Amino acid sequence: MSFLRKALVHLALSRSDEALIQASGGSPRTVRGMTLDPRFQFLEAQARARAVPWEQQSPAMLRAQTDAGSELFGGGRVGGVRTQRIYITGRSHSVPSRLYLPTVRNNSAAMMVYFHFGGGVIGSLETCDRLCGLIAKESGAPVLSVEYRLAPEHKFPAGLEDCAQAYLWAVDNAARYGAPVGKAAVGGDSMGGNFSAVIAQEQRGKRAPVLQLLIYPGLDLVSDTPSMHDFADAFPLTAETVDFFMKHYLPAGGDPSDPRVSPGRTQDLRGLAPALVYTAGFDMLLDQGAAYAQRLQEAGVKASYHCFETLPHGFVAFPSAARAAEDAIRRLARETALALRVQS
Numbered sequence: 001m002s003f004l005r006k007a008l009v010h011l012a013l014s015r016s017d018e019a020l021i022q023a024s025g026g027s028p029r030t031v032r033g034m035t036l037d038p039r040f041q042f043l044e045a046q047a048r049a050r051a052v053p054w055e056q057q058s059p060a061m062l063r064a065q066t067d068a069g070s071e072l073f074g075g076g077r078v079g080g081v082r083t084q085r086i087y088i089t090g091r092s093h094s095v096p097s098r099l100y101l102p103t104v105r106n107n108s109a110a111m112m113v114y115f116h117f118g119g120g121v122i123g124s125l126e127t128c129d130r131l132c133g134l135i136a137k138e139s140g141a142p143v144l145s146v147e148y149r150l151a152p153e154h155k156f157p158a159g160l161e162d163c164a165q166a167y168l169w170a171v172d173n174a175a176r177y178g179a180p181v182g183k184a185a186v187g188g189d190s191m192g193g194n195f196s197a198v199i200a201q202e203q204r205g206k207r208a209p210v211l212q213l214l215i216y217p218g219l220d221l222v223s224d225t226p227s228m229h230d231f232a233d234a235f236p237l238t239a240e241t242v243d244f245f246m247k248h249y250l251p252a253g254g255d256p257s258d259p260r261v262s263p264g265r266t267q268d269l270r271g272l273a274p275a276l277v278y279t280a281g282f283d284m285l286l287d288q289g290a291a292y293a294q295r296l297q298e299a300g301v302k303a304s305y306h307c308f309e310t311l312p313h314g315f316v317a318f319p320s321a322a323r324a325a326e327d328a329i330r331r332l333a334r335e336t337a338l339a340l341r342v343q344s
Contacts, residue, residue, distance in 0.1 A: 006071070006072055009072055010072075010320070012042070013039050013042065013043075013321060013322070017038040020038040020039060020041065020042040021038050021041060021042075023042060023045070024038070024041045024042045024044070024045035025041075025045060028041070029041045029044070029282075031230055031231065031281075031282065032230065032281075034281040034282070034309040034310065035309075035310060036281070036282050036310060036311075036312065037310040037311060037322050037324045037325075039321055039322035039324075040235065040282070040310075040311065040312050040315075040318075040321065040322060040325075043235060043318075043321060044234070044235035044312070047235045047236065048235075054240050054244060057244065059121050059122065059150075059151075059152060059248060062121070062122045062244075063122045063124075066118070066122045066123060066124070066127065066317075067124065067126070069127075069317060069318070070124070070126040070127050070129075070317060071126075072320075072321075073317065073318040073319065073320045073321040074126055074127070074129060074130060074317065074318075074319065074320065075130040075319035075320040075326065076130070076320075077129070077130075077133060078130060078133030078134055078136070078137050079137075080102060080103045080104065080137050081100050081101065081102050081103065081133045081136045081137050082100075082101050082103070083098050083099065083100055083101070083133075084098070084099040084101060085097075085098060085099075086098075086099050086144075088146075088165060088166050088169045090162075090165045095146060095147065095148065095149075095162045095165060095166055096147040097125075097144050097145060097146045097147055097166060098125050098129075098132075098144075098145045098147070099142060099143070099144050099145075099177070100132050100133055100135075100136035100142065100143040100144075100145065101136065101142055101177065102136045102137050102139075102140050102141070102142075104137075104140055105140050105141075105178045106139060106140025106141060106341065107140075107178050107179070107180070108180065108341055109139040109140050109141035109179065109180075109337065109340040109341045110141060110174070110179055110180055110183045110184060110185050110210045110211065110340045111141055111142045111143070111144065111170050111174040111177065111179040111180075111183070111184045111185065112132075112135055112136075112139070112141060112142075112143045112144070112184070112185045112186075112187055112211075112213070112336070112340060113143075113144045113146065113163075113166055113167045113170045113184055113185065113186050113187070114128060114131075114132050114135075114143055114144065114145045114146065114186075114187050114188055114192065114213075115145075115146055115148065115163050115186075115187070115188035115191070115192030115193075115195045115196060116128045116145070116146075116188065116189065116191075116192050117188070117189045117190035117191055117192055117314060117316070117317065118150070118190065118191055118245075119190070119191050119218075119241070119242070119244075119245025119246075119248075119249060120150065120151050120156065120159050120191050120245065120248075120249040121150055121151050121152070121244075121245050121248045121249055122150065123150075123191070123192075124147065125145050125147055127316070127317040128145060128188075128189065128192070128316055128317065129145075130319050130329060131189075131316050131319075131329045131332060131333065132145045134329060134330060134332075134333035135187075135332075135333045135336050135337060137333075138333045138334055138336070138337035139333075139336065139337035139340045139341065140337075141178075141179055141337075141340055142174070142177040142178065142179055144166060144170050146162060146163055146166040148160075148162035148163050148166075148195075149162055151248045151249045152248040152249075155248075155249060155250065155251045155254075156249055156250055156251060156254060156260075156261060157260060159191075159195070160195050160198060160260065163186075163188075163192075163195040163196075163199065164195075164198075164199050164202070167184060167186055167199050167203075167209070168207065170184040171183065171184045171207050182207075183210050184209060184210070185209050185210050185211035185212070185213065185273075185339075185340060186199050186200060186209045186211070186212050186213070186273075187211070187212065187213025187214070187215070187336070188213070188214070188215065188217075189215035189216055189217075189314070189316045190215070190216055190217065190218050190237075190285070190313065190314065191218055191245075192215075192217075193213075193214040193215055193216065193217025193218065193219070193289075194217055194218045194219060194261075194263065196209075196212050196213065196214055196217070197212060197214060197217060197219060197263040197264070197292070198259075198260055198263045199212075200212040200272050200273045200275075201259070201263055201266055201272065202260075204271050204272055204273075205271060208272075208273050209273045210273060210274070210340070211273055211274055211275070211276070211336075211339050211340060212272070212273045212274070212275045212276075213275075213276050213332075213336055213339075214275060214276070214277045214278070214289065214292070215278045215316060215332065216278065216279050216280045216283055216285050216286075216289060216313050216314075216315075217277070217285065217288075217289055217292070218285055218288075219262065219263055219264030219285075219288045219289065219292050220262045220264035220265055220288045221246060221256040221257070221261055221262045222256050222257050222262060222265075223262075223264070223285075223287070223288050225287035225288060225291070226287060227283065227284055227285065227286040227287040227288075228284050228287070231282055231283055231284045231286065232284060234282045234283065234284065234312055234313070235282075235312055236312065236313060236314050237283065237284055237285070237312075237313040237314065238284075239284070242284065264288055264291070264292050268299070269295055269296055269299035269301060270299045270300060270301070271301075272296065272299070272301050273301075274301065274302040274303065274339065275293070275296050275301060275302070275303040275304070276303075276304055276332075276335060276336060276339055277289055277290075277292060277293035277296070277303060277304065277305045277306075278305075278306050278307070278308065278332060279305075279306075279307045279308070280307070280308050280311045280312055280313050280314075280315055281307055281308060281309035281310060281311060281312075282310075282311065282312040282313070283312060283313035284313065285313060286307065289305075290305065290307065293305035304335075308324070308328045310324050311324055311325060311328060315328055315329075316329055316332075
């Protein structure tokens with residue numbers, strides 16, 4: 001991507017709220033009493049105007065678009081944190097990962113294992129790079145970001161198994177990086193939140209995480225809540241996008257209601273790890289994230305919940321697109337850092 005194009009995109013977004021709204025249909029985008037940030041309203045309008053028919057899309061094309069988005073809006077690297085490429089060796093293959101190591105350590109803060117978004121089909125370490133760096137810096141703890149296998153080349157449960165393997169590796173190796181012995185947290189956005197919830201459920205009563213960080217998590221792939229309809233056309237996660245992901249993610253005959261695919265359908269949530277649950281206002285997954293947080297609380301799990309009402313799904317990947325997105329991930333990092341210290 002050329003420097004000129006990047007500069008022009010950010011120049012367009014630097015206009016006033018009024019100018020951006022005028023360029024995006026003329027009136028603020030308001031649903032359920034929530035109003036979308038004008039910069040994301042502008043990006044949504046641009047995405048609709050340039051949409052490629054879904055029958056012409058492929059995973060490779062969507063991955064390229066995601067990479068371009070990360071380059072445009074991923075934000076700067078976080079100072080005071082160095083990164084290290086590592087490979088987690090498993091029984092059949094090694095899982096590439098990026099380890100974030102803060103210059104200023106807090107030996108009481110648990111290690112975080114983070115999984116990126118993308119429906120199990122797209123996404124990369126770059127889409128969550130700034131958030132992972134901020135969590136490491138704020139907490140003084142190491143953060144392991146996992147480059148799990150993607151579908152359709154590797155369908156369910158390949159990506160989930162990579163993430164579970166990385167989590168168990170972190171539990172065994174946390175002390176090597178200055179974190180408490182035998183402890184780790186899980187976290188992720190969208191499908192990464194799905195993986196985090198599954199791992200928290202599967203490790204309940206075993207080698208349970210000290211914290212589960214769930215950011216606009218996809219918890220129920222057969223959900224039919226109102227938000228699935230109210231925001232079916234919202235940027236960047238639309239009903240067509242969800243259908244595309246599931247078509248490629250699940251193997252033939254796969255059951256989307258399986259709790260390992262839809263952890264929100266697990267009935268008994270007692271005894272799970274403490275949770276931080278965050279949703280986005282303009283997101284098909286809004287209702288299921290909010291409902292899961294409430295169910296955790298009703299099951300006696302220490303769980304907090306917050307909705308970033310002006311933001312869309314995927315905002316972790318767009319910190320430089322709007323000040324509201326950068327403010328949101330900074331809040332996420334601060335509150336996660338506090339929870340890592342308290343829960344360790």
